[in-house]
Amino acid sequence: MSGLPPWLEVVVRAVAVLAAFLVLPLLVGQTEHKVMAHMQGRLGPMYAGGFHGWAQLVADGVKFVQKEDITPAKADRWAFRLAPFVALIPYLMALAVIPLSPTVVGADVDASVVLVLAVIGVGVIGTLMAGWASANKYSLLGAMRAAAQLVSYELPMVLAVASVALAAGSLSLVSIAEAWKPWWLLWQLPGAIVFLVAALAELQRPPFDMPLADSEIVFGAFTEYTGLRFAFFLLAEYAGIVVMSLLFAVLYLGGWSGPFEQWLGWLWTLLKGFLVAVVVIWLRVSWPRMREDQLQRLAWVWLVPIALLQLALTAVGVVMTS
Amino acid sequence: MGDGILPGLVKGLATTAKSLTRHTHTAEYPDVSPALPPRSRGVIALTEENCTSCMLCARECPDWCIYIDSHKEELPPTTPGGRARQRNVLDRFAIDFSLCMYCGICIEVCPFDALHWSPEFEYAELDIRDLLHEKDRLGAWMATVPAPPALDPGSADPAEVTAAAKPPRAAGAAGGTRGAGAAVRPTRVRKEATPAPAGTTTPPTTDATRSTTDSTPSTATAPSTETAPTATPRPATPAAEQTRVMPAVERTAAFPVVEQPPVTPPADGAEAEQAADQAAAHGDSTQVLPTVSTDSAAPTERTDEEGRE
Numbered sequence: 001m002s003g004l005p006p007w008l009e010v011v012v013r014a015v016a017v018l019a020a021f022l023v024l025p026l027l028v029g030q031t032e033h034k035v036m037a038h039m040q041g042r043l044g045p046m047y048a049g050g051f052h053g054w055a056q057l058v059a060d061g062v063k064f065v066q067k068e069d070i071t072p073a074k075a076d077r078w079a080f081r082l083a084p085f086v087a088l089i090p091y092l093m094a095l096a097v098i099p100l101s102p103t104v105v106g107a108d109v110d111a112s113v114v115l116v117l118a119v120i121g122v123g124v125i126g127t128l129m130a131g132w133a134s135a136n137k138y139s140l141l142g143a144m145r146a147a148a149q150l151v152s153y154e155l156p157m158v159l160a161v162a163s164v165a166l167a168a169g170s171l172s173l174v175s176i177a178e179a180w181k182p183w184w185l186l187w188q189l190p191g192a193i194v195f196l197v198a199a200l201a202e203l204q205r206p207p208f209d210m211p212l213a214d215s216e217i218v219f220g221a222f223t224e225y226t227g228l229r230f231a232f233f234l235l236a237e238y239a240g241i242v243v244m245s246l247l248f249a250v251l252y253l254g255g256w257s258g259p260f261e262q263w264l265g266w267l268w269t270l271l272k273g274f275l276v277a278v279v280v281i282w283l284r285v286s287w288p289r290m291r292e293d294q295l296q297r298l299a300w301v302w303l304v305p306i307a308l309l310q311l312a313l314t315a316v317g318v319v320m321t322s
Numbered sequence: 323m324g325d326g327i328l329p330g331l332v333k334g335l336a337t338t339a340k341s342l343t344r345h346t347h348t349a350e351y352p353d354v355s356p357a358l359p360p361r362s363r364g365v366i367a368l369t370e371e372n373c374t375s376c377m378l379c380a381r382e383c384p385d386w387c388i389y390i391d392s393h394k395e396e397l398p399p400t401t402p403g404g405r406a407r408q409r410n411v412l413d414r415f416a417i418d419f420s421l422c423m424y425c426g427i428c429i430e431v432c433p434f435d436a437l438h439w440s441p442e443f444e445y446a447e448l449d450i451r452d453l454l455h456e457k458d459r460l461g462a463w464m465a466t467v468p469a470p471p472a473l474d475p476g477s478a479d480p481a482e483v484t485a486a487a488k489p490p491r492a493a494g495a496a497g498g499t500r501g502a503g504a505a506v507r508p509t510r511v512r513k514e515a516t517p518a519p520a521g522t523t524t525p526p527t528t529d530a531t532r533s534t535t536d537s538t539p540s541t542a543t544a545p546s547t548e549t550a551p552t553a554t555p556r557p558a559t560p561a562a563e564q565t566r567v568m569p570a571v572e573r574t575a576a577f578p579v580v581e582q583p584p585v586t587p588p589a590d591g592a593e594a595e596q597a598a599d600q601a602a603a604h605g606d607s608t609q610v611l612p613t614v615s616t617d618s619a620a621p622t623e624r625t626d627e628e629g630r631e
Binding site for chain 1: 331334335337338339341342344346347348350
């Protein structure tokens with residue numbers, strides 16, 4: 001990369017991040033199709049693309065593009081149309097700063113942990129915009145639930161990440177992953193669990209899909225969306241899984257540490273992230289949706305205290321070892 | 323959060339993980355044809371040659387979805403001085419599968435094994451009216467009918483086998499051992515056929531002559547409807563007589579007399595003898611079949627020898 005002129009390097013990096021942003025969510029989505037199907041004793045898509053339906057999501061994309069883009073008459077047009085992008089772009093930015101290895105990273109930012117957490121929090125604004133602008137009660141309810149959920153789960157998540165950052169003594173994802181040692185798996189285990197649960201909740205994935213709850217409020221904030229804009233919301237969800245899984249791999253699983261990490265480091269990060277994504281899918285298949293009050297209770301009664309305890313434990317560990 | 327939740331969550335994870343490793347239950351139907359159990363009720367196939375248009379199936383059908391048209395045909399006597407016989411010729415046999423409820427009563431009730439269950443099920447149509455299938459289509463399905471299931475070990479012999487094993491009547495000196503039926507039958511039948519004219523009791527002969535006059539001479543398809551109206555006084559009471567004369571055995575016997583090699587149903591010697599006797603006695607058994615059809619032309623076609631005049 002260093003041999004290129006700066007502007008070309010920027011273009012190359014941007015294109016690479018965009019490519020990853022478009023490919024990885026589809027990969028996760030296809031994995032979800034297949035893993036979920038087999039967990040339910042089905043086969044999942046088998047036709048699109050010929051081999052075990054590998055092109056199902058491409059076909060879905062083509063279908064979404066062909067659909068009519070409807071804006072409800074009473075909708076707040078600009079907010080309604082802008083919302084999918086507000087939901088989607090934060091994850092693109094987050095993906096840009098998550099390192100696959102010390103060298104394979106879209107943009108190496110100093111306080112990348114802070115940037116990622118801040119940017120992910122913006123995503124919910126898109127959901128809120130969509131819910132409010134749709135002029136639909138279900139949409140509004142869904143958006144309110146999404147906002148309440150984000151407020152509740154952002155705190156334990158930040159606390160859990162703060163614990164890792166404290167342990168590594170850095171706010172840079174690259175430095176954290178490099179400071180990681182295998183015994184952190186045990187040391188940071190409570191924090192890791194809190195992070196995973198909170199990440200699921202932020203992504204509004206089952207069992208935390210109260211904001212979508214299609215048996216109660218149709219499809220929450222996305223009820224009125226059709227075609228490509230709806231597809232963007234779905235893409236945002238799967239991009240979110242990619243971002244959260246990679247973040248988990250970098251923060252808690254040591255990222256690129258593994259055999260031949262000089263050459264294959266990026267592969268290890270991707271594999272670990274993929275593993276986490278499979279777990280996310282697994283949880284979705286296995287568990288029922290939580291009720292709104294259970295959801296809030298879990299955050300405030302369990303996750304926040306556990307995250308605080310983890311922070312204290314980390315602090316003790318850091319003081320003892322230094 | 324209650325106490326029972328965590329074990330439940332773990333159980334859920336274990337269940338899904340377990341089924342992930344197992345085989346799926348998906349039937350890849352259009353690509354892989356399903357393994358159907360024996361005696362699957364897919365479609366009803368017709369062996370046209372076995373059908374005598376006796377109408378039993380059409381009458382027993384709970385939703386009246388079987389349509390049968392037939393006419394009578396004169397068969398010349400097989401021996402000089404013999405009596406001409408009549409038989410029914412099937413013109414139309416159709417089953418409306420949009421009405422059929424696959425109860426199988428028609429198949430159960432058919433005395434001549436003309437109807438069979440076929441496991442074939444891929445005959446969906448875009449228009450419900452296209453589900454009315456005529457006899458050529460029903461006959462094409464015969465190729466898909468599986469062989470009948472084997473008998474249980476230790477079960478009794480089927481009826482036709484025990485009948486064939488029975489010693490022939492004392493008069494029939496030829497052969498007489500079991501299993502010789504096929505070789506012996508023609509001679510025996512001819513022997514039976516000859517006494518019929520010799521008997522010369524008046525009623526059968528008059529019946530025969532009468533039937534020759536009004537029923538259509540041999541050309542299969544067309545004219546039964548044409549001739550029928552001319553000779554249809556619409557008698558009031560023949561129904562009781564019709565049903566009386568119906569027994570199936572007589573009718574199986576009618577065929578060997580006629581000597582139609584491919585058509586002969588597998589009635590063995592003894593039965594055939596008996597039946598031929600009865601046929602000779604009644605004389606008119608074959609003529610009585612009512613050709614009820616659901617078409618508009620049906621009533622005119624109802625030729626009925628006994629009630630007339």
